[in-house]
Amino acid sequence: MSSKRERGLIELYNDDPERADALVFGRRADKGADGVGRRGFLKGAGLATMGAAVGASIPFAQNMPSGLFPAAMAQTPAAGAAAGPKVLKMDGKADLILLQEKPLNAETPDHLLDDAVTPVEKFFIRNNGLVPEMPADINTWKLTVDGEVDKPLSLTLGELLNRFTLKTYRMQVECGGNGRSFFAPETRGNQWGNGAIGCAEWTGVPLRDVLQAAGLKSSAVYTGHYGADPHLSGDPNRPTISRGVPIAKAMEEHTLIAVRMNGKPIPVMHGAPLRVVCPGWPGSTSQKWLTRIWIRDKEHDGPGMGGASYRVTKVPMVPGGKTPDSNMKVLESMPVRALLTNIANGTELPAGTREIAVRGHAWAGEKTVRAVHVSVDYGVSWNKMTVQNPHNKYAWQRWQGKVAVPSEGYYEIWTRATDSDGKMQPHVAGNWNPQGYGGNPFQRVAVLVKA
Amino acid sequence: MAFVRAGLILAAALAAGWWFAATPATATEDEPENLPEGPGREETFYSCTACHGMAIVTQQGMSRARWDDTIDYMMARHGMPELDPADRKLVVEYLSVHFPSRQRGATNPFLKR
Numbered sequence: 001m002s003s004k005r006e007r008g009l010i011e012l013y014n015d016d017p018e019r020a021d022a023l024v025f026g027r028r029a030d031k032g033a034d035g036v037g038r039r040g041f042l043k044g045a046g047l048a049t050m051g052a053a054v055g056a057s058i059p060f061a062q063n064m065p066s067g068l069f070p071a072a073m074a075q076t077p078a079a080g081a082a083a084g085p086k087v088l089k090m091d092g093k094a095d096l097i098l099l100q101e102k103p104l105n106a107e108t109p110d111h112l113l114d115d116a117v118t119p120v121e122k123f124f125i126r127n128n129g130l131v132p133e134m135p136a137d138i139n140t141w142k143l144t145v146d147g148e149v150d151k152p153l154s155l156t157l158g159e160l161l162n163r164f165t166l167k168t169y170r171m172q173v174e175c176g177g178n179g180r181s182f183f184a185p186e187t188r189g190n191q192w193g194n195g196a197i198g199c200a201e202w203t204g205v206p207l208r209d210v211l212q213a214a215g216l217k218s219s220a221v222y223t224g225h226y227g228a229d230p231h232l233s234g235d236p237n238r239p240t241i242s243r244g245v246p247i248a249k250a251m252e253e254h255t256l257i258a259v260r261m262n263g264k265p266i267p268v269m270h271g272a273p274l275r276v277v278c279p280g281w282p283g284s285t286s287q288k289w290l291t292r293i294w295i296r297d298k299e300h301d302g303p304g305m306g307g308a309s310y311r312v313t314k315v316p317m318v319p320g321g322k323t324p325d326s327n328m329k330v331l332e333s334m335p336v337r338a339l340l341t342n343i344a345n346g347t348e349l350p351a352g353t354r355e356i357a358v359r360g361h362a363w364a365g366e367k368t369v370r371a372v373h374v375s376v377d378y379g380v381s382w383n384k385m386t387v388q389n390p391h392n393k394y395a396w397q398r399w400q401g402k403v404a405v406p407s408e409g410y411y412e413i414w415t416r417a418t419d420s421d422g423k424m425q426p427h428v429a430g431n432w433n434p435q436g437y438g439g440n441p442f443q444r445v446a447v448l449v450k451a
Numbered sequence: 452m453a454f455v456r457a458g459l460i461l462a463a464a465l466a467a468g469w470w471f472a473a474t475p476a477t478a479t480e481d482e483p484e485n486l487p488e489g490p491g492r493e494e495t496f497y498s499c500t501a502c503h504g505m506a507i508v509t510q511q512g513m514s515r516a517r518w519d520d521t522i523d524y525m526m527a528r529h530g531m532p533e534l535d536p537a538d539r540k541l542v543v544e545y546l547s548v549h550f551p552s553r554q555r556g557a558t559n560p561f562l563k564r
Contacts, residue, residue, distance in 0.1 A: 185513070188513070188521060189511075191511065320514065322520070
């Protein structure tokens with residue numbers, strides 16, 4: 001197939017997948033009793049054509065929903081963009097997917113998230129502003145705790161470390177917008193796939209110990225976090241982002257003012273020398289380059305707290321439409337998600353492969369993961385995987401197992417997690433909201449068993 | 452005390468500049484010419500890049516109404532200066548023509564080979 005033909009095909013699918021199915025493969029949506037398309041018909045010449053297009057037979061083609069391009073996985077951010085994804089080239093970092101350079105944002109390809117503890121080089125990068133300069137003497141870094149407290153604190157880094165006991169936990173930090181690229185129509189912001197997640201070993205002072213030392217007043221309701229990252233406009237009086245959490249989450253024992261990441265001082269890119277780690281909640285609550293915690297007597301109203309920022313709808317809205325601010329509420333716990341991490345999207349498996357060992361990680365914000373299932377036949381049948389308990393609360397969980405493939409050809413490995421409340425990942429990103437939070441459709445990975 | 456010692460070790464490591472460089476090795480030049488040609492290209496480029504790179508714009512596709520709403524969002528949330536009405540019309544027109552709402556999907560890894 002010529003490259004011209006390939007581009008044409010992709011464009012056709014981008015424009016109107018059901019029409020493309022009908023034109024290219026003679027496949028038409030099968031209307032169910034309710035008039036809604038179910039499975040696509042795909043047989044005869046159409047099936048042969050699609051097989052030729054992917055260079056293999058498609059064993060479970062009859063299960064493939066209509067309008068679904070084989071491996072139309074939108075795995076990569078900006079799948080619809082003209083150019084392919086860019087790769088970050090940076091000292092100390094793996095080949096992350098570069099979303100933008102100013103501010104710098106880069107996501108980890110799913111298959112680089114196989115380590116139990118995510119190494120610094122594979123940890124995603126999320127910035128809202130510029131990376132701050134570090135002072136010549138890092139010990140002069142100062143943290144202020146003020147607002148609704150009895151004794152406002154002003155501590156240098158050294159004072160903080162000498163006064164409080166350090167704790168270490170493995171905890172996932174996930175961008176609130178992880179999965180944004182799966183929304184249709186597109187939502188505003190960086191088009192993250194599934195890789196705005198990492199589970200590092202964080203060492204720090206429990207935030208609650210510091211808040212107890214400052215003495216919370218009964219009027220304390222919410223935290224407001226501030227960092228040293230300069231605003232992109234250069235305006236020194238404009239905080240880049242300032243979000244916070246209800247006091248109960250701030251007082252949860254795993255919420256840390258972290259000083260080390262994987263046993264070493266936090267790298268500058270990840271928030272040196274002090275950052276909040278507020279596990280299971282949108283990463284924007286885990287303020288990097290922390291300088292101040294302002295205890296508020298109401299929900300914090302810093303930049304990033306209002307409007308559609310880090311907020312989802314109370315009552316579902318029409319995708320692509322408008323909804324008043326009064327219909328928005330703060331996104332708290334992140335939703336359940338699982339990733340297959342030992343096989344990259346687009347992997348060719350050796351001829352004769354009939355069983356595939358699969359493994360990965362799963363997590364669910366404030367919850368734990370109860371089950372992970374894998375399908376290789378477009379969701380017609382699901383295979384139960386084994387799921388390990390978390391190393392500690394908020395650490396992602398290892399899952400693993402085997403799936404059988406009956407023949408050579410093209411398969412998609414679908415991975416779906418269920419959280420401790422029984423909530424499963426959906427097929428599509430639902431609950432559309434203007435800035436695309438909470439999108440957690442299950443992951444799809446294409447493989448080709450060679451003939 | 453153990454945690455005091457831990458603090459000293461940390462401070463020493465920080466003083467030694469353990470962290471890696473904070474900027475990518477290669478920076479991409481943002482130029483108006485890298486954007487699709489058309490009326491409003493310059494106005495769009497300079498309105499956006501006063502603060503941020505173009506990649507956050509070019510990785511998105513939205514309807515005219517949502518691009519227009521995005522200008523309001525950029526002013527309210529990120530302190531973007533108000534555009535004069537003629538420029539705003541040009542910018543929104545340019546964005547909605549060249550970065551329209553798109554269907555997603557269709558990047559089969561085996562078709563790229």
